[in-house]
Amino acid sequence: MALFIFRGFCANAIILIPKNGAFLHKIRPKRSQFEVQARRSGSTEARPAQKSSQMATRERQQQQLQGFEAIIGIETHVQLQTSTKAFCRCPYSYGSDPNTTICPVCMGLPGTLPVLNSRVVEFAVKLGLALNCEISMKSKFDRKQYFYPDLPKGYQISQFDIPIAKGGFLDVDLPVEFGGGHKKFGITRVHMEEDAGKLVHSDTGSFSQVDLNRAGVPLLEIVSEPDMRNGIEAAEYASELQRVVRYVGVSNGNMQEGSLRCDVNVSVRPGGQQEFGTKVEIKNMNSFSAMNKAIDYEINRQILLHKQGQANQIVQETRLWDDATQKTFTMRKKEGLADYRYFPEPDLPEVVLTDEYVDQIRKSLPELPEAKRRRYENMGLTMQDVLFLANDDDVCDYFDSCIQNGAEAKLAANWIMGDIAAYLKNEKVSIKEIKLTPKELAELISSIKNGTISGKIGKEILNELICKGGTVQGLILEKDLVQIVDPAAIEALVDGVIAENPKQLEQYRSGRTKLQGFFAGQVMKKSKGKANPVLLTKILQEKLNAGN
Amino acid sequence: MISCGLLPRLRLAASPLKPGLLPTSKRSSYSHRPRCAAALESPDVARLADAARISLSPQEVEQFGPKIRQVVDWFGQLQAVDLESIEPSLRASTEAVSSPREDTPETFDNREAIIEAIPSYDDPYIKVPRVLNKD
Numbered sequence: 001m002a003l004f005i006f007r008g009f010c011a012n013a014i015i016l017i018p019k020n021g022a023f024l025h026k027i028r029p030k031r032s033q034f035e036v037q038a039r040r041s042g043s044t045e046a047r048p049a050q051k052s053s054q055m056a057t058r059e060r061q062q063q064q065l066q067g068f069e070a071i072i073g074i075e076t077h078v079q080l081q082t083s084t085k086a087f088c089r090c091p092y093s094y095g096s097d098p099n100t101t102i103c104p105v106c107m108g109l110p111g112t113l114p115v116l117n118s119r120v121v122e123f124a125v126k127l128g129l130a131l132n133c134e135i136s137m138k139s140k141f142d143r144k145q146y147f148y149p150d151l152p153k154g155y156q157i158s159q160f161d162i163p164i165a166k167g168g169f170l171d172v173d174l175p176v177e178f179g180g181g182h183k184k185f186g187i188t189r190v191h192m193e194e195d196a197g198k199l200v201h202s203d204t205g206s207f208s209q210v211d212l213n214r215a216g217v218p219l220l221e222i223v224s225e226p227d228m229r230n231g232i233e234a235a236e237y238a239s240e241l242q243r244v245v246r247y248v249g250v251s252n253g254n255m256q257e258g259s260l261r262c263d264v265n266v267s268v269r270p271g272g273q274q275e276f277g278t279k280v281e282i283k284n285m286n287s288f289s290a291m292n293k294a295i296d297y298e299i300n301r302q303i304l305l306h307k308q309g310q311a312n313q314i315v316q317e318t319r320l321w322d323d324a325t326q327k328t329f330t331m332r333k334k335e336g337l338a339d340y341r342y343f344p345e346p347d348l349p350e351v352v353l354t355d356e357y358v359d360q361i362r363k364s365l366p367e368l369p370e371a372k373r374r375r376y377e378n379m380g381l382t383m384q385d386v387l388f389l390a391n392d393d394d395v396c397d398y399f400d401s402c403i404q405n406g407a408e409a410k411l412a413a414n415w416i417m418g419d420i421a422a423y424l425k426n427e428k429v430s431i432k433e434i435k436l437t438p439k440e441l442a443e444l445i446s447s448i449k450n451g452t453i454s455g456k457i458g459k460e461i462l463n464e465l466i467c468k469g470g471t472v473q474g475l476i477l478e479k480d481l482v483q484i485v486d487p488a489a490i491e492a493l494v495d496g497v498i499a500e501n502p503k504q505l506e507q508y509r510s511g512r513t514k515l516q517g518f519f520a521g522q523v524m525k526k527s528k529g530k531a532n533p534v535l536l537t538k539i540l541q542e543k544l545n546a547g548n
Numbered sequence: 549m550i551s552c553g554l555l556p557r558l559r560l561a562a563s564p565l566k567p568g569l570l571p572t573s574k575r576s577s578y579s580h581r582p583r584c585a586a587a588l589e590s591p592d593v594a595r596l597a598d599a600a601r602i603s604l605s606p607q608e609v610e611q612f613g614p615k616i617r618q619v620v621d622w623f624g625q626l627q628a629v630d631l632e633s634i635e636p637s638l639r640a641s642t643e644a645v646s647s648p649r650e651d652t653p654e655t656f657d658n659r660e661a662i663i664e665a666i667p668s669y670d671d672p673y674i675k676v677p678r679v680l681n682k683d
Contacts, residue, residue, distance in 0.1 A: 012599055023609075082651050083651045083652060083653050084649075084651050084652065084653045084654075089652070089653055089654040089656075090653070090654075090655070090656065091653035091655065098672040098673055099663070099672055099673065099674065100672075101655075102656065102659065103661060103662075104656070104660075104662065107662055109662070109665075115649045115661060116648055116649060117648075117649055117651050118648035118649055118650065118651065119651035121648070138638055139638075140638045140639060145599075147601055148679070149674075149676040149677075149679055162638065199679070200673065201678070202678075205678075206677070206678050207675050207676060207677060207678050208671075208675075208677070208678050208679050209670065209673035209674065209676070210673060210674040210675075211672075211673060211674075212674065215587075257556035273552060339599065341599065344638075344639070349639060350638040350639045430679070537592050
């Protein structure tokens with residue numbers, strides 16, 4: 001051990017300085033917090049039907065809590081989408097054959113030394129800034145020591161007392177169907193560390209199997225303040241975190257592949273009590289809805305124990321969520337605090353950042369989900385529209401591009417959330433893959449608005465535009481789709497249809513006025529859907545009633 | 549910091565610094581760390597061995613006690629250095645390296661040798677005793 005320390009004395013500091021042009025990505029204005037707050041107050045709108053379901057949700061939550069308060073804190077591990085591991089040049093890609101992306105460094109072989117991947121620091125600073133944290137201009141790595149077969153070195157390189165970022169917050173808009181509302185959750189810290197390998201437990205046999213491909217892959221651990229109070233808030237915190245890591249491009253945030261993993265601490269205390277109850281850790285939730293359910297299950301389990309006078313049965317432990325039975329169960333009891341014997345990593349120099357470096361990253365940050373939501377809200381969209389659009393940055397880019405091409409916000413939102421979203425869902429493709437460009441969607445919207453084509457025709461050609469591309473103008477000409485707005489032309493069509501259906505005309509005139517729909521349908525059919533519906537109705541009514 | 553971290557349950561005693569042990573240029577450390585003059589606790593060798601997953605016989609425990617204490621004493625000498633006027637440093641050296649590693653992958657070309665050296669390999673996995681619990 002002493003030898004390591006001496007090597008530490010020789011280690012140099014890594015000073016990260018920007019390289020010319022390295023951060024010339026999109027430069028977008030940063031939102032003003034104050035403006036956002038001011039705007040919020042007058043903007044909580046909800047339809048009556050939603051309001052009643054909100055009340056119901058809130059009442060149900062109140063009832064379930066029965067005078068108790070739940071306290072939830074979340075530790076999230078985010079796997080960074082770098083090309084190489086944190087401390088060696090091994091590539092990493094999910095799903096590689098076991099034990100193929102390994103080298104002496106990540107295998108922890110004697111005589112090897114870690115060398116920090118500069119991209120890990122860049123991503124850490126990026127996420128730190130996106131989470132409104134204070135960035136540590138000097139930080140260091142530490143060794144967290146424990147013995148487990150997926151950890152080849154016998155210690156994990158992590159950050160202990162000086163994380164790269166701390167003291168931030170995350171803004172969350174709760175879904176309308178769960179009562180809505182805006183929340184701010186504190187971020188305690190963000191630190192850099194390496195992942196461990198994967199342990200596979202064989203069903204039979206007396207051994208386990210280890211795949212070390214993942215060993216050494218860079219992670220950011222994000223620790224929240226204990227600010228969440230129920231499963232929905234926790235799930236929304238996690239889902240906002242997923243949006244942020246995706247927006248800033250540090251991780252794919254994929255929960256199923258384990259690129260985003262949440263460990264949740266839950267405790268319950270009687271209302272009015274100052275000190276926290278005993279906290280229980282829950283792991284193994286691989287979706288936001290599982291997280292929501294696992295937490296609410298755990299809160300109820302703890303409240304029940306309190307009410308039965310068995311609060312002492314709540315022990316500090318790690319429980320796993322079982323999706324099949326919808327229950328949490330004990331994985332291991334914790335006996336006292338684990339002693340990880342942290343000490344400064346002697347093989348790595350401290351991480352020193354310059355103001356210039358941090359500023360360049362700050363400038364390179366894209367518009368974040370919270371800023372997007374406030375901007376969309378300001379366009380007059382409903383919260384449901386806002387949440388749908390801002391959920392995915394590709395959808396945001398698409399929507400924004402439609403607006404830039406002159407589309408009206410509400411109409412663009414309707415098309416994207418309606419027909420386009422349905423297509424994406426059915427075909428399982430992303431909005432980036434469809435052939436309909438935002439410019440053409442804007443064109444489609446304005447063609448309908450200015451009466452060139454009818455809304456019905458618009459819907460009909462949408463699918464073709466999505467699958468095959470092309471321009472709205474081109475399709476209109478090619479298929480002769482221009483709406484018939486000439487009253488004389490419509491009159492001729494109406495006359496024709498009336499003449500062809502004397503029986504129906506007689507019935508109509510003797511009181512069956514519902515037959516107007518039949519005539520309208522016939523005229524529309526004759527015009528191949530191109531007749532302007534307003535004109536058609538007007539002229540048809542005049543003609544039908546003319547004989548009276 | 550370093551030695552306290554290594555052996556967290558041991559407190560360091562100040563002992564006189566031997567002249568010439570530390571070159572003056574290397575005298576950067578923590579000035580806020582109290583220079584403790586308290587008597588040194590004996591190392592709990594059994595606990596340390598357990599934490600390091602090392603089995604020691606009672607005789608070895610006896611032998612290692614004084615040796616560990618000697619190492620700690622040696623570090624303890626650093627406590628005598630007067631650092632009142634020196635700014636705390638995270639690490640001993642702050643000499644800059646301006647080019648940290650670029651994020652470009654390189655596949656290690658002698659994977660066979662690594663696999664060869666694994667004591668119990670069950671293609672394609674490393675075989676270990678069955679483990680389900682971390683603590």
